[in-house]
Amino acid sequence: MLDIKEEKIANKINFSVWSSVFKYIFKHAWVFIILVISMFLNTLLYDSLRPLLNNAAVNALDKGTIISWTNSKIPFTILGLNIELNMTTFLIATLGIIVINSIVTGAIMFLTHYLNVLIMSDMRKDSFKKIQELSFSYYDKTPSGWIIARVQSDTAKVSDTFAWGFIQLIWCAFEVIVTLVTMFSVDWRLSLIILAFVPLIIVIGPIFEVVILKLSRKVRAVSSNYVSWISECINGNKTIKSLGLEDKTSSEAVEIADEIKKRSIKLANVQAFFRPALNLISTATIATIMIVSSILMKRPDIGFEIASFVVFFNFIGQIYNPLLDAADILSDILSTQASVEKIMSLLNTKPEIQDSKEVIEKYGDIFNAKNCEEKIKGKIEFKNVCFSYLEGVEVIHNLNKVIEEGTSVAIVGETGSGKSTTVNLLCRFYEPTSGQILIDDIDYKDRSLGFLRSKIGFVQQTPFIFNGTIKDNIKYGKLDATDEEVIDACKAVDIDGFITSLPNGYDTKLEDGGNELSTGQKQLISFARAIVRKPSIMILDEATASIDTETEAVIQKAINKILVGRTSIIIAHRLSTIVDCDRILVMKDGVVIEDGNHKSLMALNGYYHKLYMNQFKEFNIDKQIELEDTLK
Ligand SMILES: Nc1ncnc2c1ncn2[C@@H]1O[C@H](COP(=O)(O)OP(=O)(O)OP(=O)(O)O)[C@@H](O)[C@H]1O
Ligand SMILES: [Mg+2]
Structure with a gap:
């Protein structure tokens, strides 16, 4: 029966976990700095200068200083400087802000994407290097699917959340701060009304986000289990048929599909209420601003300007939208935290088998071996x-x-x-x-x-064939082997004749684990791969076990040849x-x-x-x- 495992979701951001991802940003500090500067510039222009210009224009309209296109005066104060704009300069300034904003926004999008790709690629390189270093004991304890998921999907998820999450969070913060300052400079009373509603957004937004996150996790959990269950049913198709389990598997499929439906409907219900609930808050803010503005307008003695009323409609969006985006980002960060923990657990794993410092100094590490020419007996x-x-x-x-x-030693014994x-x-x-x-x-x-x-030349029971040509497969035994060495190795195990009879000879492409070859031919290729490095010690672990008795004679002949002059252990x-x-x-x-x-x-x-x-x-x-x- 399908076993649905659901991952726990963190309920607060663990900065010490994320700090290990920050080192990937520091490697690309210049991208990050340009991004921060661009976001600040963008916010200043779009969230401060633009509404202030609008405010000045509406004020001018209200005061009657805009009579016609040519007869227009728009007084505008910026950084203590009093400037008088006319309609043309006002439009040029507004247009300029929009154009610059578009260009800078494009640059921010590009740089964020670029940073995302850089972080993902660095993490993948580090994870891959790590899995090369790890010892067999790690693979014994860790399912291969777990490792693949870390390198493939978690790196993408973490870099995505990091670039589009943490970076955008800075952008949201700039937007809120700049808007707050601008808002208060226009009218402190209306600003206080907006601020009064902010706690509601801060509370309701994250609550909805976390509930949606939990529900979508539940949908994802059952869906991904469904996928692996289906693949099991497809792979085990023959066994299912031979055991007459079609009925059982079909009713399980219906059960799971119903579960997905139930969970998805629950999610859709919550999602459907999220936006309306937030719209309700902004509508309440607008209504309050309208009521308060109408009261203030009736009192000429307190100097309330109608222009403020107009621009404050924009400020509501400028404050609420980044806060909602931040809630969105927060739930993304929380949902990705488990992935960061898993990637870091992989990256921080110390290989159980490692060379000592002194040995590495002399012989290099597994990625940069040196002094390996020394012969052994x-x-x-x-x-x-x-x-x-x-x-x-x-x-x-x-x-x-x-x-x-130089002796040949067999190890025998029961399983x-x-x-x-x-x-x-x-x-x-x-x-x-x-x-x-x-x-x-x-x-x-x-x-x-x-x-x-x-x-050491090591040949196992099941020969592993890499995707690539026959020549590539043999050269994996010795990466710098010449073509002659490859051919000599193949001749030694009597597979040269077969290879040269193929239309593309040594350049024949082998795919999907060499399905196009017989088990015996694959085993002979793995023999050639083992001896091309001219090992002093040869190990054969059940090298003939998967081979039928007829082919065994050919393989045995090859074995007898390759063991000559080497210490060999044959299981x-x-x-x-x-x-x-x-x-x-x-x-x-x-x-x-x-x-x-x-x-x-x-x-x-x-x-x-x-x-x-x-x-x-x-x-x-x-x-x-x-x-x-x-x-x-
Ligand atoms: N990765 C592993 N983790 C834990 N125990 C293991 C592992 N590999 C083998 N063993 C155990 O170690 C013992 C020896 O196993 P080993 O594979 O060396 O046997 P073998 O003689 O090669 O058997 P066979 O002829 O079936 O290949 C067995 O009891 C086995 O269950
Ligand atoms: Mg064994």
């Missing part, structure tokens, strides 16, 4: 190695083994016995909880991660593939219980012997069944 030593993925659950117990350079864990430790994807791993008698932590991995369930190895380590429950070559282990008549004989029997039974099938 490939002797491996596990010294008192213990390891736990989860605290208190040890999966490798006191492993003590030396693997001599979950710790074979992959052992090679993961060797690749330093995880580090021993206690004990040491030495390569050529040197603790592998004394050389960098980059150094170690450049010496295999099918024991027939490892009988020729120099040495076989038999693992059970995280302990190596037998150690020898095929012959000596068979002679030992222990666990390996049992495993081998069982497989031998199964193999013969399979052959028997095949034979019977063909005879039928």
Whole structure:
């Protein structure tokens, strides 16, 4: 059944969370400074000078100093200076303000968008760099969808809210402050009326915004769960059909659609009342201004000007609109706060496996490796190695083994016995909880991660094919490999013939994980990728497990070739593939219980012997069944 998870919404702005985003603005301080100056200029012109000019014009009309176009006097005071405008200069000034305002507003929009893009791009670069640095243990604990959501959508959401939210908040503040000063300079009594209604806006606006935010979250929560549920139904289509679950899934779909409808209607109801409620407040303000103005106008002794009454209609909008915008922005900021927290939790995560300062100084970090040319012989030593993925659950117990350079060692054992864990430790994807791993008698932590991995060729059960050409895919093994090196690697694993038979040869594009190739061909490409870097240590973890027995012969031939002259560790369930190895380590429950070559282990008549004989029997039974099938 669909499980609807709703995120909690913050109820106040946490500046310490947002402060970590401010550092992205400081990187682009010049954009920010130009923006602030432009917003201030814009507000001065549009929210102060323009209404003051209007006030002067209406006053002139009222006092009868505008008789005709040519006979017009509009007295105007600015910064203590008395200027006398006529109709032409008044219109030029008004037009000038509108034109400059449009240009400056355009510039503000552009710069805000520009800042948005800059912040998003910086955050994405930092997040991507971080996910490259993080260790396997992080990926064990964190679902990939969570990480993708942080890098993809949260970075966009946060930069958007930051640029269009915090920046616009400054603009709103300028508008309110400039309008207040201008308003009071025109008429303090009407200003007080507007101010008296402001608390209502300040209270009602955010309340509505937060309720709308919560309701829209509820709609979004059920809708996004619906999307993932649908994708599950599509991907699991075969299983649904084979289990006859169509009826159940269809009635669940109806249930969810009804839930979306119910939640959406609730949201629409609240949204429908939001604007009318605010309109009511501004209407009440207008009515009060009208009543008070009419009372004041009847008293010539207190010097009330009718022009003030006219311009104050504008001031209502100039004060209320930015306050409402601010409420909008506030709810945006609150709704985005959780995203900031998540991005920052990703960016602030320290990789569990890191090189020491001294090692980085000598070998560089994973992004700038240096001094990796030094050759190694490939002797491996596990010294008192213990390891736990989860605290208190040890999966490798006191492993003590030396693997001599150039030898081939197989690790066998039942599922979950710790074979992959052992090679993961060797690749330093995880580090021993206690004990040491030495390569050529040197603790592998004394050389960098980059150094170690450049010496290891690692082939897994499921070959991973990147989007790109065959050549690109092989060059991922050694980015600066020449075309000759790529071809040599392919020849070594006998895939060159197949590649050159393709119309585009090495430039054949592989997409969607190389669907156009068979599993065996993909595996041979991943072999070529592993050996193009000429590793001293080769690790194969179930490299032949997904391959049918016919292809296995081809792969086995390739394996035999690539292991020559290298220390190699081969993990295999099918024991027939490892009988020729120099040495076989038999693992059970995280302990190596037998150690020898095929012959000596068979002679030992222990666990390996049992495993081998069982497989031998199964193999013969399979052959028997095949034979019977063909005879039928
Ligand atoms: N990422 C992980 N987090 C927690 N426990 C794990 C993790 N990976 C493996 N384990 C546990 O560690 C033990 C050893 O697992 P490992 O993958 O090394 O076995 P294996 O011998 O390679 O098995 P298989 O033959 O099935 O590949 C198992 O009990 C497994 O459940
Ligand atoms: Mg395994």
